[in-house]
Amino acid sequence: MYKILVSFFFCSTLWANEWQDLERFLPPGTQLSYLVVDAATQKTVVSHHANTLRTPASVQKVLTALAAKIYLGDDFRFETSIRGSRDKISLGNYQGSLSFQFVGDPTLLRVDIRKMLLRLKSLGIKNIKGDFLLNSHAFNGYQWSNGQAWNDLGVCYTAPSHAIIVNKNCVLGNLGRGDGKTASLFIPPYEPMRISSDVQIVSVEEKQKAFCDLEITRHENNRYHLWGCMVPRSGAFPLAFAVNDPFNYAAEIIRSELKRVGIKLTGQVREDSAYLVSDKLVTHQSITLDRLLLQMLKNSDNLIADSLFKTLGAHYFNTSGNFRNGALALKLILEKQGIDLGNSYIVDGSGLSRHNLMSSKLFMKVLNYIYKHDKTLHILASFPIAGKDGTLKYHRGVHDTLLTEKVIAKTGSMKGVSNLLGRVSTARGDMLFVVLLNAYVPLKSASVSVLVSKDHFQREFLKRIVLLGND
Structure with a gap:
């Protein structure tokens, strides 16, 4: 018996060392956790600091996807509406105020608003004898989660998660070479955003000497100022500004679209957060949850994730959604399925917050559940495929012929963070990692x-799983 135990311990130590030697591909000081499980037998293949809590970044979206699938269901759609009373329509006039009810639809576009207003006009409304209320009751609280980096808030991947969303709360533009000394700014003229620029074009040496970079200052009412410096480019430098004031942005769009479709407003466009019970005169539905999750997971869409997260809180507790009740709702929904997230710290649905904390072991609980129930959930089909699509199409950590289309995984990246979670197909069967x-x-x-990089480490780590299954 003693010899058997010694032999087992010796083999286990050798096995662990074979995996730990991969750490030579990482810079000193890197914090590493991993867990690999045989999907069929549920036996742990290798584990390293699997209980240690880490910053998850966008792999957090897997939790959001699962909770949304379970609680909201495949047929869920965001429904935006214009509300009022049909009794107030008379002789081309609407006597009173109308409400445009926003519900945090992350796919709602300006053209969708135009179509809704045209349908409103087709009901016989050419004049609104009152105000046009933009209703944001669906969500309340902060439009960014606690723990997001302040200097990221001006760019589109951190566009605010608000009930009022139009065009992903994002405005695109670019910086050109201008006169060769000062960059020229272009923003489409139809965008209701005021941006000024004083960006100097300098050489690489001048940029390094002056310690300058391209900077942005955010002001009230969607006003921004670009400053600093940039080096010359052969083409324009693309810009993507987050809309920090969703109400004013949407209000200006709606004023413009009302004129465009020929509806006169005698009152004002105002914000409102009251609970609405009036009739739905016009509705617009988003794509189904399946398609939302496909976009969210393949492309790591933060706005979809946080809108669904807040919607979970709203539906679960029958109130306005926010980051706090969304976090509690997610945990309770998963707990009912036997997934106890223990002492994890959940702040948002996207993973943008630095406050989020999850361990490899807790993520494996979620991944195991998804794998076991995938015939009904169909979540794995929304994971990016190595070398083929989504965030893994050009990901250097899976750039190897041995891994192409054998690895499906959700990525999670931010400054100092590079995470992967998914499935590897091997000759011996599926491995979860x-x-x-x-x-x-x-x-x-x-x-x-x-040689010493996260990409090299991830390639070798995943190749070892593939080769393990070929033994």
Whole structure:
């Protein structure tokens, strides 16, 4: 018996060492956790700091996807509406105020609003004898989660999660070379956003000497100022500004679209947060949850994730959704399925917050559930496929012929964070894995950074899983 135990311990130690030698591909100080499980037998293949809580970044979206599938259901759609009373329509006039009810639809576009207003006009309304209320009752609280980096809030991947969303609360533009000394700014003239620029074009040497970069200052009412410097480019430098004041942005769009479709408003466009009980005169529905999750997981769409997160809180507690009740709703929904997230810390649905904390072991609980129930959930089909689509199409951590289309995984990246969670198909069967890299700082030496990097580590880690299944 003693010999058997010694032999088992010796083999286990060798096995663990074979995996730990992969850490030589990471810079010193990198915080690493991973867990690999045989999907069929549920046996742990290898585990390293699997109970340690780490910053999850966008792999957090897997939790949101599962909770939404379970609680909201496949047929869920966001429904935006114009509300009022049909009794108040007479001789081309609407006597009173109308409400445009926003519900946090992350796919609602300006053209959708125009179509809704045209349908309103077809009901015989050419004049609104009152105000046009933009209703935001669906969500309340902060439009960004606690723990988001303040200097990211001006760009589109952190567009505010508000009940009022139009065009993803994002405005695109670019910086051109201008006169060669000062960059020229272009923003489409139809966009109700005021942006000024004083960006200097300098050489690489001048940029380094002055310690300057492209900077943005945010002001009230969707006003921004670009400043700092940039080096010359062969083409325009693309810009993507987050709409920090969703109400004013939507209000200006609606004023413009009312004129465009020929509806006269005698009152004002105002914000309202009252609970609405009036009739739905016009409705617009988003795509179904399945298609929303496909976009969210393949492309790591933060706005879809946080809108669904708040919607979970709203539906579960029958109140306005926010980050707090969304977090509690998610945990309770998963707990009812036997997934106890223990001492994890959940702040949002996207993973943008630095306050989120999850472990490899907790993520594996979620991944196991998804795998076991995938015939009904169909979530794995929305994961990016290595070398084929989504965030794994050009991901260097899976850029190897041995991994192409054998790995499906959700990525999670932010400054100092590079995580992967998913499934590897091997000759022996499917393997489930979670690998969390935190506190990652790349080496500056070009000759070493190719070999010692997160990409090299992830490739070798995943290749080892594939080869393990071929033994």
